[in-house]
Amino acid sequence: xxxxxxxxxxxxxxxxxxxxxxxxxxxxxxxxxxxxxxxxxxxxxxxxxxxxxxxxxxxxxxxxxxxxxxxxxxxxxxxxxxxxxxxxxxxxxxxxxxxxxxxxxxxxxxxxxxxxxxxxxxxxxxxxxxxxxxxxxxxxxxxxxxxxxxxxxxxxxxxxxxxxxxxxxxxxxxxxxxxxxxxxxxxxxxxxxxxxxxxxxxxxxxxxxxxxxxxxxxxxxxxxxxxxxxxxxxxxxxxxxxxxxxxxxxxxxxxxxxxxxxxxxxxxxxxxxxxxxxxxxxxxxxxxxxxxxxxxxxxxxxxxxxxxxxxxxxxxxxxxxxxxxxxxxxxxxxxxxxxxxxxxxxxx
Amino acid sequence: xxxxxxxxxxxxxxxxxxxxxxxxxxxxxxxxxxxxxxxxxxxxxxxxxxxxxxxxxxxxxxxxxxxxxxxxxxxxxxxxxxxxxxxxxxxxxxxxxxxxxxxxxxxxxxxxxxxxxxxxxxxxxxxxxxxxxxxxxxxxxxxxxxxxxxxxxxxxxxxxxxxxxxxxxxxxxxxxxxxxxxxxxxxxxxxxxxxxxxxxxxxxxxxxxxxxxxxxxxxxxxxxxxxxxxxxxxxxxxxxxxxxxxxxxxxxxxxxxxxxxxxxxxxxxxxxxxxxxxxxxxxxxxxxxxxxxxxxxxxxxxxxxxxxxxxxxxxxxxxxxxxxxxxxxxxxxxxxxxxxxxxxxxxx
DNA sequence: TAGGCTAGCGCAATCGTTTGTTCATCGGCA
DNA sequence: TGCCGATGAACAAACGATTGCGCTAGCCTA
Numbered sequence: 001x002x003x004x005x006x007x008x009x010x011x012x013x014x015x016x017x018x019x020x021x022x023x024x025x026x027x028x029x030x031x032x033x034x035x036x037x038x039x040x041x042x043x044x045x046x047x048x049x050x051x052x053x054x055x056x057x058x059x060x061x062x063x064x065x066x067x068x069x070x071x072x073x074x075x076x077x078x079x080x081x082x083x084x085x086x087x088x089x090x091x092x093x094x095x096x097x098x099x100x101x102x103x104x105x106x107x108x109x110x111x112x113x114x115x116x117x118x119x120x121x122x123x124x125x126x127x128x129x130x131x132x133x134x135x136x137x138x139x140x141x142x143x144x145x146x147x148x149x150x151x152x153x154x155x156x157x158x159x160x161x162x163x164x165x166x167x168x169x170x171x172x173x174x175x176x177x178x179x180x181x182x183x184x185x186x187x188x189x190x191x192x193x194x195x196x197x198x199x200x201x202x203x204x205x206x207x208x209x210x211x212x213x214x215x216x217x218x219x220x221x222x223x224x225x226x227x228x229x230x231x232x233x234x235x236x237x238x239x240x241x242x243x244x245x246x247x248x249x250x251x252x253x254x255x256x257x258x259x260x261x262x263x264x265x266x267x268x269x270x271x272x273x274x275x276x277x278x279x280x281x282x283x284x285x286x287x288x289x290x291x292x293x294x295x296x297x298x299x300x301x302x303x304x305x306x307x308x309x310x311x312x313x314x315x316x317x318x319x320x321x322x323x324x325x326x327x328x329x330x331x332x333x334x335x336x337x338x339x340x341x342x343x344x345x346x347x348x
Numbered sequence: 349x350x351x352x353x354x355x356x357x358x359x360x361x362x363x364x365x366x367x368x369x370x371x372x373x374x375x376x377x378x379x380x381x382x383x384x385x386x387x388x389x390x391x392x393x394x395x396x397x398x399x400x401x402x403x404x405x406x407x408x409x410x411x412x413x414x415x416x417x418x419x420x421x422x423x424x425x426x427x428x429x430x431x432x433x434x435x436x437x438x439x440x441x442x443x444x445x446x447x448x449x450x451x452x453x454x455x456x457x458x459x460x461x462x463x464x465x466x467x468x469x470x471x472x473x474x475x476x477x478x479x480x481x482x483x484x485x486x487x488x489x490x491x492x493x494x495x496x497x498x499x500x501x502x503x504x505x506x507x508x509x510x511x512x513x514x515x516x517x518x519x520x521x522x523x524x525x526x527x528x529x530x531x532x533x534x535x536x537x538x539x540x541x542x543x544x545x546x547x548x549x550x551x552x553x554x555x556x557x558x559x560x561x562x563x564x565x566x567x568x569x570x571x572x573x574x575x576x577x578x579x580x581x582x583x584x585x586x587x588x589x590x591x592x593x594x595x596x597x598x599x600x601x602x603x604x605x606x607x608x609x610x611x612x613x614x615x616x617x618x619x620x621x622x623x624x625x626x627x628x629x630x631x632x633x634x635x636x637x638x639x640x641x642x643x644x645x646x647x648x649x650x651x652x653x654x655x656x657x658x659x660x661x662x663x664x665x666x667x668x669x670x671x672x673x674x675x676x677x678x679x680x681x682x683x684x685x686x687x688x689x690x691x692x693x694x695x696x
Numbered sequence: 697t698a699g700g701c702t703a704g705c706g707c708a709a710t711c712g713t714t715t716g717t718t719c720a721t722c723g724g725c726a
Numbered sequence: 727t728g729c730c731g732a733t734g735a736a737c738a739a740a741c742g743a744t745t746g747c748g749c750t751a752g753c754c755t756a
Contacts, residue, residue, distance in 0.1 A: 002712055013736045018714060028733055050463040051408065052712030054399045055741045062442075062463075070424045071625075080419055083445055092459060094410075095443040097431055111440060115398040115410075251629070277419075281599070283631040350742055361706045366744060376703055400742030403711045700755085707748075718737070725730085 001044050010040050017041075021048065054116070063304060064094040064112045065297075066105060066122040068220070072248060073276040074293055075123060078145065081297020082121055089305055091118070098124045100220070105131050113138060119304040121297075125149050126188050141307035141314075143300045147190045148317075155307075156317040157300040159291040161191050164322035165198020165243070166205075168271045168289050171324055172241040173206045175331070177269060181214040181239035183228045183249050192217075195245050195273065214239050218249055225252025233260060240268065241330075247272035247279045247288055254282065254329065270329040273322075285327030285334070292320055349392050358388050365389075369396065402464070411652060412442040412460045413645075414453060414470040416568070420596060421624045422641060423471060426493065429645020430469055437653055439466070446472045448568070453479050461486060467652040469645075473497050474536050489655035489662075491648045495538045496665075503655075504665040505648040507639040509539050512670035513546020513591070514553075516619045516637050519672055520589040521554045523679070525617060529562040529587035531576045531597050540565075543593050543621065562587050566597055573600025581608060588616065589678075595620035595627045595636055602630065602677070618677040621670075633675030633682070640668055 003014040010017065012033065019027045020037040040046075054060045065082050067075040083093050094117060096108040105124055109131050112120060123145040125132050132149040135142045143155045172180050182199045185192025196215065203210040213235065218228035225244060229252070232239055244250035250272030254264060262268045264284055272279055275290035299318055307314050326334050351362040358365065360381065367375045368385045388394075402408045413430050415423040431441050442465065444456040453472055457479050460468060471493040473480050480497040483490045491503045520528050530547045533540025544563065551558040561583065566576035573592060577600075580587055592598035598620030602612060610616045612632055620627055623638035647666055655662050674682050 003714095004712075014713080015715075015737080016735060018712095019735095022714080024715085028735090030734060033734080047458070047462045049403075049712050051399060051402045052741090053714080055397075055403050055711090055743090056713045056715090058741075060399065064440075069428070070418060071421070071428055073419070073421070073424075076418045076421075076424045079443065080417070080445060083443070087456075090459075092412075092442050092444070092463065094440050095427065095431070096440070097428060108435075110395070111438075114395045115440065255629070278626070278629075281603070281626075282629065351744095352742075362743080363707080363745075364705060367705095370744080372745085376705090378704060381704080397742050400711090401744080403713095403741090404743050404745090406711075698756090701753085703750105703752085705749085705751105707746105709746095710744085711742105714740085716737105716739090719735090720733100721735105722733085723731095726728090 001046050002049065006037075006040055006044065006046060010037050012037065021046065058116075059308075060116055060118055061091050062094060062115070062117045063091050063301065064096060064117045064120045066096045066098060066108055066112075066120060066124055068100045068124045069097050070095060072220075073278055074246070074248070074274050077276070077293040078123060078297040081294040081299075082301045083297075084294070085298040085301035086305065091305070100124065102126070102129075102131065106134075109134065113140070118308050119143070121145055121300050121304060123147065125190075127151075127190055127193065128188070141304055143303050145296050145300045150190065153315055153317075155303055155314050156319075157296050157303065158191075158318075159289075159320045159322045161194035161322075162198045162201070164273060164289045164291075165195035166202045167198075167322065167324050168195075168243050168273065169199045169202035170206070171287070171326070171330065172243060172269055172271060173202060173208065175241070175269060177239075177241035178208060179211065179214065179237065179239045180241045180243060181216070181232045183218045183225055183232075183242060183244040183253060184215055185220055185245035185249075186217060192245060195243075199243055218245070220246055220249060222248050222252035222255075225249035226256045229253035229256045233257065233262070241270070242268065243271045245273060247274050247276045247286060250286055250288070250329075251278065251282055254286070265328065265330050265332055272329075275325055279325075280327065284329045284332075287327045287330040287334070288325055289322040290325045291322050295320070349394050350397065354385075354388055354392065354394060358385050360385065369394065406464075407656075408464055408466055409439050410442060410463070410465045411439050411649065412444060412465045412468045414444045414446060414456055414460075414468065414472055416448045416472045417445050418443060420568075421626055422594070422596070422622050425624070425641040426471060426645040429642040429647075430649045431645075432642070433646040433649035434653065439653070448472065450474070450477075450479065454482075457482065461488070466656050467491070469493055469648050469652060471495065473538075475499075475538055475541065476536070489652055491651050493644050493648045498538065501663055501665075503651055503662050504667075505644050505651065506539075506666075507637075507668045507670045509542035509670075510546045510549070512621060512637045512639075513543035514550045515546075515670065515672050516543075516591050516621065517547045517550035518554070519635070519674070519678065520591060520617055520619060521550060521556065523589070523617060525587075525589040526556060527559065527562065527585065527587045528589045528591060529564070529580050531566045531573055531580075531590060531592040531601060532563055533568055533593035533597075534565060539621075540593060543591075547591055566593070568594055568597060570596050570600035570603075573597035574604045577601035577604045581605065581610070589618070590616060591619045593621060595622045595624045595634060598634055598636070598677075599626065599630055602634070613676065613678050613680055620677075623673055627673075628675065632677050632680075635675045635678040635682070636673055637670040638673045639670050643668070 007014040098105040120142040129149045146158045148156045184196045216228045218224035272286045272288040275288045279286040279288045355362040446453040468490040477497045494506045496504045532544045564576045566572040620634045620636035623636045627634040627636045
């Protein structure tokens with residue numbers, strides 16, 4: 001059903017229908033005509049063609065979220081945050097999985113540009129990232145989430161990863177551990193780099209020397225946590241504690257450690273990062289740095305939508321302060337503490 | 349960068365650029381002109397405006413997936429299946445979460461129709477579903493996944509839920525249980541209805557009477573599993589085994605049961621459905637009916653894409669045979685059996 | 697040398713909306 | 727009666743691409 005067909009039925013010009021349907025302010029129209037058209041609109045259940053409208057208006061009302069893998073609970077929650085903020089404002093959201101492959105990221109972004117999406121939220125960026133450079137070059141609004149890129153000043157939503165790494169490690173040090181390993185993320189990714197630096201900073205602050213052998217660059221998957229911990233446990237002088245760059249990595253490590261007969265936390269204490277729902281459900285419960293994942297998404301979406309509606313780019317960077325949640329993976333019989341619900345946001 | 353601008357630069361008509369860019373077969377063009385245009389295309393990195401093209405071609409190359417909640421690992425995996433099949437064929441995928449609310453489903457579908465997506469995959473349908481009726485009425489291709497609607501013959505991909513419910517229950521009966529409860533899904537949803545009927549059928553087949561008090565209609569979330577098991581455990585004569593309609597429900601139930609001091613499987617045996625990744629990770633490992641979740645998505649996508657490309661609707665219904673995976677939640681110290689990898693598909 | 701064929705492009709309609717502008721009609725007023 | 731200002735609605739130009747068809751050279755043939 002098009003405007004033209006409706007116009008034929010109502011014996012008016014298509015533009016008249018359009019104005020009535022859009023409730024054009026300052027529209028002068030005879031009451032009779034108006035009600036005739038409105039009745040027709042109801043009867044036919046007319047839905048304007050979004051494509052045609054998009055072409056004319058230069059706005060598609062579509063956002064895109066680019067992540068490594070929605071199968072990872074962290075990114076699933078992030079996406080929900082985006083959609084929950086976008087849907088009420090009339091936007092639909094495309095989801096693109098990259099599996100961490102730059103090439104897939106590039107091709108997705110290219111496809112998104114061709115589709116003229118109104119904005120892009122990208123949670124799979126690298127510190128040096130050609131795709132992000134491309135985003136900067138184009139005029140379209142975008143927001144980086146969780147990971148940032150250090151080649152420019154991009155709108156960003158994430159956690160204070162340096163502090164998070166520090167707090168997590170300090171917790172282990174506070175428990176008396178001295179040989180603390182780090183299942184690190186890639187140093188090409190901001191979270192990987194910063195959490196590692198936090199890990200090192202905590203050592204310095206405590207006057208402890210960090211053993212380079214205890215840092216293994218794993219990745220962000222469960223499997224990488226598993227293979228990482230294997231290397232650590234076969235060391236001559238294995239660690240008594242591990243700080244993993246994410247909860248998924250920690251969970252992968254815990255599984256292997258348990259298979260090898262290590263008791264957690266007695267033989268091996270374990271801290272993760274992100275506090276995904278799974279973290280409180282595994283056995284033993286995983287001590288981790290809580291970050292508001294859903295809010296990452298919703299705040300990023302708001303940043304994006306504000307840019308779209310105001311038609312001017314932003315440089316806002318929102319950084320949430322992570323919160324240590326102590327569970328049984330570091331302290332046997334830890335009370336399942338509710339975390340302090342302080343807002344703890346720092347925006348620039 | 350538009351065709352018109354390029355045309356001005358190359359001193360040709362826009363249509364000529366279009367034909368070169370699209371590699372129009374049967375295009376007769378001077379080699380000089382062609383290479384001039386091709387060079388221009390490379391230099392400018394021209395990307396045709398997908399909106400304009402969509403308007404002209406009446407095809408957007410966008411699919412939509414409608415699910416209750418991507419935070420549920422089952423649906424996340426399903427979505428990956430869809431995207432993995434759609435992306436290589438040049439399609440992007442919109443994700444819509446309904447939270448199981450018919451109203452949100454309706455409004456999402458309406459929005460998708462306005463956007464003229466090329467096809468819809470819906471995994472949140474009810475047995476009687478106005479939204480699905482609407483999908484049938486419209487010309488556009490669609491596929492139902494996991495849940496079907498019984499008011500018509502729709503293209504469908506899912507598992508044989510009746511058989512699955514039967515096998516799961518028969519497993520518990522085979523272990524000697526006689527008081528077997530069912531944490532049931534909504535009877536307004538096909539999976540809920542069918543798995544329940546399977547549960548009953550298994551009882552009949554074994555000559556066992558199913559106690560109506562042992563069936564509680566919970567829902568599909570972890571919380572509903574938790575509240576459901578509470579009711580069951582406070583019964584005068586509580587069950588010794590439970591068949592839960594999904595893994596998430598089973599996991600919610602297990603958590604509560606453990607808190608109340610029930611040992612699994614000694615005091616309470618537990619079977620789930622779907623074999624989500626989480627099922628093998630919880631402690632104790634969850635016995636469950638394995639279904640190929642990722643394939644649900646990819647097969648559904650293929651069904652959809654074939655409809656789109658052939659431009660004719662299909663009535664194919666693909667039903668996978670579920671496979672019992674025995675873990676520690678029913679058999680203490682169960683070997684972590686690899687399931688038989690038989691194809692077990694029945695299509696109509 | 698005139699007519700026809702063909703290679704190589706340009707023309708213009710079309711997809712369905714939106715929106716600035718123009719046009720016709722009518723009532724009021726002088 | 728003649729003019730003017732509203733009022734109500736039509737006109738038409740975009741938006742950026744695709745595509746059937748028409749047009750103009752040049753060359754070959756008779």
